[in-house]
Amino acid sequence: MLSNLISIPVMLVLSVLQMTAISRINLLNGSADLILLTIAAWGVREKNSNVFIWALVGGLIISIATAMPSFSPLAPYLFTSIIARLLSKRLWQAPILALIITAFSGTIFQHFFYIILLQISGIPLDFPESVGNVTIPSLLLNFFFLFPIYVIMGDISKWVTPEELYA
Amino acid sequence: MKSVSPRNLRNAVVVFLVTGILLLAISGFLRPVLGVVMDPFISTQRWLSDRFMAVYDYFTLPRDVTDLLVRNAQLEAEVSSLQTQVIQLQEQLQEADVLYSLLDFARARPQDNYVAAAVIGRDPIPFLHYLIIDHGTDDGIQHGMPVVTEQGLVGRIDAVTAGAARVQLITDPGSVVNVRLQNQNSEGQIYGSVTGEVTLGMVAQNVNLSAGEILLTSGLGGNFPTDVFVGQVLEITRSDNQLFQSASVQPVVDFDTIRAVLVITSFRSVNITPLIPALGP
Numbered sequence: 001m002l003s004n005l006i007s008i009p010v011m012l013v014l015s016v017l018q019m020t021a022i023s024r025i026n027l028l029n030g031s032a033d034l035i036l037l038t039i040a041a042w043g044v045r046e047k048n049s050n051v052f053i054w055a056l057v058g059g060l061i062i063s064i065a066t067a068m069p070s071f072s073p074l075a076p077y078l079f080t081s082i083i084a085r086l087l088s089k090r091l092w093q094a095p096i097l098a099l100i101i102t103a104f105s106g107t108i109f110q111h112f113f114y115i116i117l118l119q120i121s122g123i124p125l126d127f128p129e130s131v132g133n134v135t136i137p138s139l140l141l142n143f144f145f146l147f148p149i150y151v152i153m154g155d156i157s158k159w160v161t162p163e164e165l166y167a
Numbered sequence: 168m169k170s171v172s173p174r175n176l177r178n179a180v181v182v183f184l185v186t187g188i189l190l191l192a193i194s195g196f197l198r199p200v201l202g203v204v205m206d207p208f209i210s211t212q213r214w215l216s217d218r219f220m221a222v223y224d225y226f227t228l229p230r231d232v233t234d235l236l237v238r239n240a241q242l243e244a245e246v247s248s249l250q251t252q253v254i255q256l257q258e259q260l261q262e263a264d265v266l267y268s269l270l271d272f273a274r275a276r277p278q279d280n281y282v283a284a285a286v287i288g289r290d291p292i293p294f295l296h297y298l299i300i301d302h303g304t305d306d307g308i309q310h311g312m313p314v315v316t317e318q319g320l321v322g323r324i325d326a327v328t329a330g331a332a333r334v335q336l337i338t339d340p341g342s343v344v345n346v347r348l349q350n351q352n353s354e355g356q357i358y359g360s361v362t363g364e365v366t367l368g369m370v371a372q373n374v375n376l377s378a379g380e381i382l383l384t385s386g387l388g389g390n391f392p393t394d395v396f397v398g399q400v401l402e403i404t405r406s407d408n409q410l411f412q413s414a415s416v417q418p419v420v421d422f423d424t425i426r427a428v429l430v431i432t433s434f435r436s437v438n439i440t441p442l443i444p445a446l447g448p
Contacts, residue, residue, distance in 0.1 A: 016288075020287065021291065026293075028362075067290055067295050067335065069327060124340065134361060
């Protein structure tokens with residue numbers, strides 16, 4: 001229960017940080033996505049099966065703030081949480097590898113999803129230009145922020161779901 | 168004749184002697200004698216003074232060092248506080264400069280009403296170019312209102328809540344602004360892009376477009392007021408097999424460092440969608 005509730009303040013703080021600071025740290029036109037990285041870092045831990053709640057909360061908060069079509073940010077975050085859960089079960093001995101694969105696939109899915117969605121909405125986006133100037137730089141920035149977030153989320157995870165002690 | 172008394176004579180002799188000794192001492196003739204007499208006293212006094220100061224320092228110096236350390240810490244804290252104040256004041260000064268510039272712009276166009284707002288965020292999706300400002304419907308801001316700085320056009324209000332609003336920049340890939348060329352009797356449109364570059368299009372082939380041409384809003388479409396500075400033409404792309412010329416545009420506003428904007432609240436955008444004839448059978 002606590003691990004579900006804690007997602008609300010964490011995602012609120014992260015979304016504010018994302019809009020005020022992280023969105024201004026650009027590499028070409030790309031920027032990191034703290035919400036996606038947090039979902040990945042939370043979901044790859046085997047005991048955090050509630051990552052879908054985190055994805056839902058993060059997606060709803062970003063949906064309110066962004067100019068993207070309504071609730072569209074939910075899809076990439078839910079996709080990332082699904083990938084994180086699948087990999088946490090299959091790569092439980094290598095959480096870092098699971099984390100990198102989750103962040104990579106989540107970012108790629110998110111950007112391709114947004115490009116297609118914006119094109120459907122009538123906004124003329126050049127696909128190679130979008131990938132070269134936004135997606136690849138965002139990927140690099142996401143890897144830059146990935147491990148600090150993994151460490152922070154590890155501490156939060158230990159705090160909200162302490163491991164059982166066996167006598 | 169009155170004889171001099173022995174007492175007065177003795178006093179006079181003493182005065183003469185003392186005066187003489189003083190004059191001799193002042194003129195330096197008594198220095199060797201005084202040195203022989205005084206040196207042992209001076210040496211003794213120096214030795215005693217050194218030992219006394221050593222004992223005095225032994226008892227008082229640790230307390231002074233502690234006091235100095237405390238005082239040093241206080242001063243360092245004070246310096247740190249003052250440095251913070253200096254940074255805050257510099258920030259306020261920059262804000263004041265921006266606000267003065269905005270005020271100058273507002274004074275230059277007294278026919279409009281403005282609301283000044285600070286930029287508090289950006290759209291979290293990197294494909295979009297939107298700003299979030301700290302004023303909303305509570306301050307009279309409505310959807311579609313134009314947003315400017317002292318330099319020129321920024322964009323228009325896309326969404327608004329009670330205390331905040333989202334501004335679509337002219338660099339956004341979904342943005343289209345009707346413009347006119349200041350030195351030509353011609354009009355065109357500028358488009359944003361995902362990279363933030365702005366392109367001028369829809370300029371007829373017979374227009375003598377040149378680099379440095381100034382672009383102003385034309386007011387066509389009813390989304391923006393007329394004659395707001397937008398930018399300058401940089402590089403022209405002209406091809407004989409195309410209907411229109413295009414050019415890259417240098418926007419007059421630096422969107423990366425923008426900190427405060429003015430919303431023109433007296434301007435109401437016109438929705439001309441119902442007037443556009445629908446395509447189809």
